[in-house]
Amino acid sequence: xxxxxxxxxxxxxxxxxTLIHWVREPAPVIFGxxxxxxxxxxxxxxxxxxxTVPGGGDYREFLIPGMFGMNMLFGxxxxxxxxxxxxxxxxxxxxxxxxxxxxxxxxGRSVADMLNSLLMLAGLIVxxxxxxxxxxxxxxxTVLAFLLLVLLRFALVWLGIYLGLVATSPxxxxxxQTLEFPVGFLSNLFVAPSTMPSWLGTIxxxxxxxxxxxxxxxxFGTPGMGGxxxxxxxxxxxxxxxxxxxxxxxxPLAVRRYRRLSR
Amino acid sequence: MADQLAVHxxxxxxxxxxxxxxxxxxxxxxxxxxxGLLGPNGAGKTTAVRILATLLRHDGGHAVVAxxxxxxxxxxxxxxxxxxxxQAAVDEILTGRQNLEMFGRLFHLGAxxxxxxxxxxxxxxxxxxxxxxxxxxxxxxxxRRLDIAASMILAPAVLFLDEPTTGLDPRGRxxxxxxxxxxxxxxxxxxxxxxxxxxxxxxxxxxxxxxxxRVIAEGTPDQLKSRLGxxxxxxxxxxxxxLVRATRVLGGQAEVxxxxxxxxxxxxxxxxxxxxxxxxxxxxxxxxxxxxxxRPTLDEVFLTLTGKEAA
Numbered sequence: 001x002x003x004x005x006x007x008x009x010x011x012x013x014x015x016x017x018t019l020i021h022w023v024r025e026p027a028p029v030i031f032g033x034x035x036x037x038x039x040x041x042x043x044x045x046x047x048x049x050x051x052t053v054p055g056g057g058d059y060r061e062f063l064i065p066g067m068f069g070m071n072m073l074f075g076x077x078x079x080x081x082x083x084x085x086x087x088x089x090x091x092x093x094x095x096x097x098x099x100x101x102x103x104x105x106x107x108g109r110s111v112a113d114m115l116n117s118l119l120m121l122a123g124l125i126v127x128x129x130x131x132x133x134x135x136x137x138x139x140x141x142t143v144l145a146f147l148l149l150v151l152l153r154f155a156l157v158w159l160g161i162y163l164g165l166v167a168t169s170p171x172x173x174x175x176x177q178t179l180e181f182p183v184g185f186l187s188n189l190f191v192a193p194s195t196m197p198s199w200l201g202t203i204x205x206x207x208x209x210x211x212x213x214x215x216x217x218x219x220f221g222t223p224g225m226g227g228x229x230x231x232x233x234x235x236x237x238x239x240x241x242x243x244x245x246x247x248x249x250x251x252p253l254a255v256r257r258y259r260r261l262s263r
Numbered sequence: 264m265a266d267q268l269a270v271h272x273x274x275x276x277x278x279x280x281x282x283x284x285x286x287x288x289x290x291x292x293x294x295x296x297x298x299g300l301l302g303p304n305g306a307g308k309t310t311a312v313r314i315l316a317t318l319l320r321h322d323g324g325h326a327v328v329a330x331x332x333x334x335x336x337x338x339x340x341x342x343x344x345x346x347x348x349x350q351a352a353v354d355e356i357l358t359g360r361q362n363l364e365m366f367g368r369l370f371h372l373g374a375x376x377x378x379x380x381x382x383x384x385x386x387x388x389x390x391x392x393x394x395x396x397x398x399x400x401x402x403x404x405x406x407r408r409l410d411i412a413a414s415m416i417l418a419p420a421v422l423f424l425d426e427p428t429t430g431l432d433p434r435g436r437x438x439x440x441x442x443x444x445x446x447x448x449x450x451x452x453x454x455x456x457x458x459x460x461x462x463x464x465x466x467x468x469x470x471x472x473x474x475x476x477r478v479i480a481e482g483t484p485d486q487l488k489s490r491l492g493x494x495x496x497x498x499x500x501x502x503x504x505x506l507v508r509a510t511r512v513l514g515g516q517a518e519v520x521x522x523x524x525x526x527x528x529x530x531x532x533x534x535x536x537x538x539x540x541x542x543x544x545x546x547x548x549x550x551x552x553x554x555x556x557x558r559p560t561l562d563e564v565f566l567t568l569t570g571k572e573a574a
Binding site: 006009010013014016017020021024025088089090091093094095096097098099100261262263 | 338346349355361414
């Protein structure tokens with residue numbers, strides 16, 4: 001019990017450190033808030049005229065849940081960089097040389113990044129509402145849709161922590177940052193997979209992001225849901241399955257990797 | 264006996280793949296003393312410190328720090344040590360005070376005591392004026408002092424300093440040296456690794472020279488210097504031609520530094536040799552710019568022991 005208490009207290013101290021960063025240097029947070037909104041505006045108003053949603057419907061309403069999903073992906077490299085930087089600067093070693101609760105460092109990091117992504121999501125919801133997106137179904141379904149997004153983000157945070165602990169070269173960080181957009185595009189986030197060459201469409205549908213976004217479109221009742229394939233038909237269960245699978249793999253790997261820094 | 268030592272390592276081994284980083288490493292640091300661990304890059308200094316500071320597990324041998332076994336009682340060891348690694352491990356965005364407060368909380372001092380301790384340490388390390396500035400605006404020496412202050416929050420019995428002045432300018436180095444002396448005065452035992460011989464000479468009571476993962480010489484700075492065969496006489500002349508003639512007079516053991524017009528000879532009997540050399544040079548009509556009797560530098564000791572130039 002005492003160990004758990006210190007894990008929470010120390011974890012909060014680590015999270016608090018990030019919150020102090022936001023106050024002292026708000027620019028990255030503001031930029032992080034504006035960037036997805038900018039992308040949304042770009043797609044909605046510059047490219048949106050050329051887009052058609054299969055089965056009809058407003059492209060902007062189709063786009064916004066996709067942007068929510070993209071926003072969950074955007075934090076991945078930020079998490080990795082934060083973990084990497086602490087290791088490189090010796091801050092991780094300092095934490096490890098202290099009699100603090102061991103798992104607290106990772107716990108604090110994950111909570112801080114979750115708070116960050118919730119803030120970004122809130123900004124994007126406001127922008128989405130302003131652009132004409134609305135949840136059309138019950139409050140329960142709407143809440144479940146957001147919970148699925150948060151679950152995906154939580155899984156990606158642990159993937160990011162793991163990558164930050166194993167990737168030792170700056171090139172790996174750059175690679176991940178560069179890959180965020182292609183991985184985002186190779187999905188149903190911006191366009192329906194049915195409009196792509198069939199093999200690419202299949203890959204896009206099996207992108208874990210697609211399941212979450214398809215599920216949220218279904219739950220929000222926004223256009224562009226579904227598709228004929230099995231994966232598209234089972235969007236909501238897969239929106240649970242994918243993140244839980246990622247977590248089942250990368251949470252233990254990250255914790256193990258952190259413990260094994262002493263090898 | 265072992266109980267009275269701040270750090271006691273026996274036969275430590277650590278292997279990374281094919282590389283034997285530590286190969287039977289022995290070390291004893293007396294309480295309240297400063298031990299300098301001196302060695303070239305890759306000699307195993309950092310590996311030794313990381314094992315003693317519980318960051319790394321060793322493959323063989325055993326080590327006791329502040330009375331606790333590093334492998335079996337790591338938590339107890341962590342409560343007794345401070346670690347200052349090769350880089351200043353502070354948060355760049357937080358202010359000096361916020362950094363110390365954060366580390367104080369992680370040492371489980373509680374919010375109020377963490378703040379009070381932060382203010383005390385800022386005062387002690389001369390950072391009070393800069394306490395509300397982000398650490399990234401600090402000079403190298405200030406950042407290092409903040410780093411050392413963070414390691415001193417619990418007033419640890421043993422402090423590990425891994426190359427604390429690497430990359431600092433001379434002013435930053437002397438700031439750090441002062442900070443280390445302050446802590447030693449308060450009774451902290453220090454293990455300091457360094458590639459700078461003058462740093463070990465300045466700070467350390469005893470020096471262990473490490474190469475290829477084991478200690479190859481140990482003693483006080485004076486003892487290590489005498490191992491090189493005692494004293495040296497340096498003769499400086501005015502011009503190149505005289506350098507050649509003087510070298511001929513002083514014999515085969517002389518080392519010549521052509522740029523500085525300096526000849527250095529090892530001697531056994533200090534005073535007699537000095538008179539003899541001065542007389543011989545005078546008889547050969549050599550016009551000396553300077554002549555001096557001195558102890559060998561640690562650089563010379565180091566070169567003799569390891570066959571490598573330091574740093």
